[in-house]
Amino acid sequence: MFILSGFRPTGMCMAQKHTTIDNATIAELLCREAEKTKPPLQRALRRAGRAALLWPEEAAEVVRQNRTLREFPAIGPYLEKIILKWIDDPPLALGPIPEIRRNFLTLTxxxxxxxxxxxxxxxxxxxxxxxxxxxxxxxxxxxxxxxxxxxxxxxxxxxxxxxxxxxxxxxxxxxxxxxxxxxxxxxxxxxxxxxxxxxxxxxxxxxxxxxxxxxxxxxxxxxxxxxxxxxxxxxxxxxxxxxxxxxxxxxxxxxxxxxxxxxxxxxxxxxxxxxxxxxxxxxxxxxxxxxxxxxxxxxxxxxxxxxxxxxxxxxxxxxxxxxxxxxxxxxxxxxxxxxxxxxxxxxxxxxxxxxxxxxxxxxxxx
Ligand SMILES: [Zn+2]
CATH class of the missing domain: 3.20.20.140 (Metal-dependent hydrolases)
Structure with a gap:
């Protein structure tokens, strides 16, 4: 499986069909989802977006091994479902990462x-x-x-x-x-x-x-x-x-x-x-x-x-x-x-x- 790299030297993050996404991309998607929602879900999404920087393994790899994403802190059944959808069917292009979230490495x-x-x-x-x-x-x-x-x-x-x-x-x-x-x-x-x-x-x-x-x-x-x-x-x-x-x-x-x-x-x-x-x-x-x-x-x-x-x-x-x-x-x-x-x-x-x-x-x- 090819895991798309989240290295974003130009502030861009791209994803294509038949690839899957890395934790950096998931972090960005969670933060964007938060911007579309209201508390308390908004808080949960923001917290998970931040926590994704610290996940010790690539989420896509955990899924590939038939393990649950609820192993990660800040992830419950609802957020797991959202993330699984992204992993399964990655968005085509993320476009520029907003400066407030740009140039952060994930632990992986x-x-x-x-x-x-x-x-x-x-x-x-x-x-x-x-x-x-x-x-x-x-x-x-x-x-x-x-x-x-x-x-x-x-x-x-x-x-x-x-x-x-x-x-x-x-x-x-x-x-x-x-x-x-x-x-x-x-x-x-x-x-x-x-x-x-x-x-x-x-x-x-x-x-x-x-x-x-x-x-x-x-x-x-x-x-x-x-x-x-x-x-x-x-x-x-x-x-x-x-x-x-x-x-x-x-x-x-x-x-x-x-x-x-x-x-x-x-x-x-x-x-x-x-x-x-x-x-x-x-x-x-x-x-x-x-x-x-x-x-x-x-x-x-x-x-x-x-x-x-x-x-x-x-x-x-x-x-x-x-x-x-x-x-x-x-x-x-x-x-x-x-x-x-x-x-x-x-x-x-x-x-x-x-x-x-x-x-x-x-x-x-x-
Ligand atoms: Zn200080």
């Missing part, structure tokens, strides 16, 4: 790319964005560390939200130093044995549109590494180059997290003169992130190609809020591979010692 696509490039996959040594119970994550530092060891990582960076993001339970300077003690204790436990893990202490600064953070510089200077991201005024349509340039000049910042602020089928994210933004980042040796969370995938492959041309460093962060979500690193690894980011530009391919020495250098020249 990401895994296919990594299966073709096993060496690339083996290069990743750590994950540089995740949240714990200290802010809006569900697990403690130890649980995240445990999950990272199972994935084969040799370091992780804990990036709970800083105090400015109240809605996500952001932490203040006093809590940050309390957290440092917890991280130290978990490090004592995990730095032994055959597969030691190092837990780096970081934060997700809340950057305002002027590029300023929300924590004292003295507290940030005690951290191993500082990630910062925009969480406000994310629906602006005008060019936002100035806020990016200001954020990159912020002396505390090492990594600019989820740069565009886009969310699958929910928010487009910001626009900027990207060659200029990435050019300044490269000049100042700051990194820009691939937030690997499936409905973020921010930066995406098209912007990563611009980043590659600028020579800027790239950081992979899953933005995990639960231990199992550390697996999202597959999305970022696949995107970096598709964009042909050179190996030496990816922070997560460094050892923890190399990473920390880069972080120190950035501070010195800030």
């Amino acid at each position: 696509e990401a895994r296919a790319i990594l299966a073709e490039n096993p060496q690339w996959r083996s290069l990743v040594r750590g994950d540089l964005q995740m949240h714990t119970e200290w802010s809006d994550g569900s697990a403690n530092v130890r649980d995240m560390a445990q999950s990272a060891v199972q994935l084969g990582h040799s370091y992780i960076s804990i990036t709970d939200h800083a105090k400015g993001l109240k809605i996500a339970g952001g932490i203040n300077e006093a809590e940050l130093s309390e957290q440092a003690r917890e991280i130290e204790a978990v490090n004592d436990e995990f730095n032994q044995g055959e597969k030691p893990l190092r837990i780096l202490h970081s934060i997700e600064l809340n950057l305002n549109p002027q590029g300023e953070g929300d924590m004292d510089l003295a507290a940030l200077n005690k951290l191993d590494i500082v990630l910062g991201a925009f969480h406000s005024a994310l629906r602006k349509k005008e060019d936002q180059t100035e806020r990016y340039l200001a954020a990159l000049r912020n002396p505390a910042l090492h990594i600019l997290g989820h740069p565009r602020g886009r969310i699958f089928n929910f928010r487009l994210g910001l626009y900027a003169d990207w060659p200029r933004v990435f050019g300044l980042a490269a000049e100042l040796d700051r990194a820009v992130e691939i937030d690997c969370y499936p409905d973020r995938q921010d930066l995406d492959v098209s912007l990563l190609k611009v980043a590659r041309a600028a020579g800027v460093r790239i950081s992979l962060g899953t933005d995990a809020h639960h231990p199992w979500q550390l697996r999202f690193v597959e999305f970022g690894l696949a995107a970096a591979k598709l964009a042909r980011i050179p190996q030496d530009r990816i922070l997560n391919f460094m050892s923890s010692e190399q990473l920390l020495s880069w972080a120190d250098n950035v501070r010195e020249y800030a």
Whole structure:
């Protein structure tokens, strides 16, 4: 059986008779169906459209094996019936994918790319964005560390939200130093044995549109590494180059997290003169992130190609809020591979010692 590829470099997705459709196409069809319906069905369709990005197998293949699509989360009998109809009789052409859903990889696509490039996959040594119970994550530092060891990582960076993001339970300077003690204790436990893990202490600064953070510089200077991201005024349509340039000049910042602020089928994210933004980042040796969370995938492959041309460093962060979500690193690894980011530009391919020495250098020249 030929499964039509959902790789949509031009934003087009085509399907023909006698072929069947992939999960990317099903995601798009579910989202379009949602636009034609009313709640509560609309919500179910939207949720399923988003969930399809994370299905671990091609739905068409599951059907071919006479299994039920209800194995997948967010799929009940009604949605199964709709999807089976599409698989059985694919629409002839989807036309352009709306920008709000464009350039997202599905898990099956990401895994296919990594299966073709096993060496690339083996290069990743750590994950540089995740949240714990200290802010809006569900697990403690130890649980995240445990999950990272199972994935084969040799370091992780804990990036709970800083105090400015109240809605996500952001932490203040006093809590940050309390957290440092917890991280130290978990490090004592995990730095032994055959597969030691190092837990780096970081934060997700809340950057305002002027590029300023929300924590004292003295507290940030005690951290191993500082990630910062925009969480406000994310629906602006005008060019936002100035806020990016200001954020990159912020002396505390090492990594600019989820740069565009886009969310699958929910928010487009910001626009900027990207060659200029990435050019300044490269000049100042700051990194820009691939937030690997499936409905973020921010930066995406098209912007990563611009980043590659600028020579800027790239950081992979899953933005995990639960231990199992550390697996999202597959999305970022696949995107970096598709964009042909050179190996030496990816922070997560460094050892923890190399990473920390880069972080120190950035501070010195800030
Ligand atoms: Zn964030």
